[in-house]
Amino acid sequence: MTDDEYINSEILDEHFRTPRNFGVLKDCTVEIIESNPTCGDTIVVDLKINGETIEDVKYITRGCSISTAAASMLSETIIGKTLKEVENLSKAEVLSNIGLRLGPARERCALISYDAVQKGIKKHLKGGKEAEHF
């Protein structure tokens, strides 16, 4: 049972051990706090949006390897993209980037950062900056 992609995933390990874009964005235009109801994990995502473009993103989380690695990969994906492009990014594409077969519970881990980003864009379009309470 040990020959398992989750156990051996190098990409997962690499992003989990050294997550990209980790931290706080002092000049963010929108901040979102999202929680995972399965385990109580929380992520804070800061987006800096200029016009139609996501110029920068940072996040803080103390989640599991999959939620941390997924946030790291997603941050690399969305920097420089337009709001429309990110809105059109599907859950399936995010999961496929991670490249692991995940059960429904772990899928939630993988998608918590994605949900936060999507909510952040909606909030930005409505014109708010304050963090939502969790």
Place this chain on the structure above:
Amino acid sequence: MESNEIREHFPIFKRFGREGIVYLDNAATTQKPTEVIEAVVDFYTNYCSNVHRGVYRLGEEATEKFNKARENIGNFIGAKDNEIVFVRNTTEALNLLANSLGSKLGEGDEIILSNSEHHSNIVPWQMLRERKNVKIKFINSKHTETIKPDDVADLITKKTRIVSLTACSNILGNINDMKEITNVVHDSGAIMIVDGAQSVPHMPVKVKDIGCDYLAFSGHKMLGPTGIGCLFGREESLENLPPFLGGGEMIRTVTKEGFTCEEIPLRFEAGTPNIEGAIGLSAAVNFLKRIGMENVRQHEKELITYTMKQEEENNIKGLVSYGTRNMDRRAGIYAFNIGEIPKFDRENLSDGNISLKVQAIHPHDLSSVADRTYGVELRSGHHCAMPMIQDLGVTAATRASFYVYNSRDDVDRLFDAIKASVKRFGL
């Protein structure tokens, strides 16, 4: 019956062969023996019909078996059959009470709960608070301590109307002395509700010994089907309790002007009940009676004692476990962490104090590795007990919980699996 012999009755363990799975999420739900599965299938195969109303043969047979199930389950906890209300689960039983008892409460009336309650014994009362402006007080016990009668006495005032507490914490495994607590509560004139979701399946429970007014439990945590549970209420308590849901089965007469209620317990069972569930749960009760509840308790006490010994011998770096170390007061529940991930505190994290390198293995990672290396199925997360998780100061924990089919070998495999996840995610 020994655990090996017991396992033979569970088809699910045959599915995975000899190496198989080590199922250690019994506090969430248990596996089902052939006897229970067959009782459910028998209903659909041989005498499927609605209950209470049909005067034809199938209807009479179904009603007879359904009533016998109620009698048998009542007998199991020392209750009369009219003191057993069939509900979906413990959650529904507690919601019923929060609504029906709650309808008699007024502003400022007090309800006492504890920090080790399952969400099902917190949220219904918080919803009542929104409707009635009642006050909820929490007993805040340390995880190493059971709830003591004095903890309850300290919070009781003239305004205390209801005390609702778990007999056994689903995360700590601490077994509280409900008889002594009930005495204190009744001395004050308040109503005592016991959440028996983790006690009725695992130890002898007799409602007359406890003396409580109400006790709730779920069938699926004691080898029975999902979607069936029971609310025990003392006859005189149920007689005075307003109905919860309205509809068929619970009425005596209905006119355009109004309705009159059926006798207890049917008064609380609106709509067609989970007939096969009740019959399946009765079969589960028979299975447990054959083992003997004293033996069930003894078996689990041995397993948790052995777990403590293995914890000490393996001496895994960073391992922290929760719950009382007094094995006489400890159920077969083992919650732990490998290093503790502190609860998320946004303010601290934003003030340039971002500590990325938390010396811990996240419970989700631990559980996934345990499953995929040694087939050990554990629960990870907040275990529907977020207030206790918060009081422990962590975001989550991993939990192993035992039942009649588990053995010492399973405990050994648990520690092998923990070591495998330490190797994978290391500290």
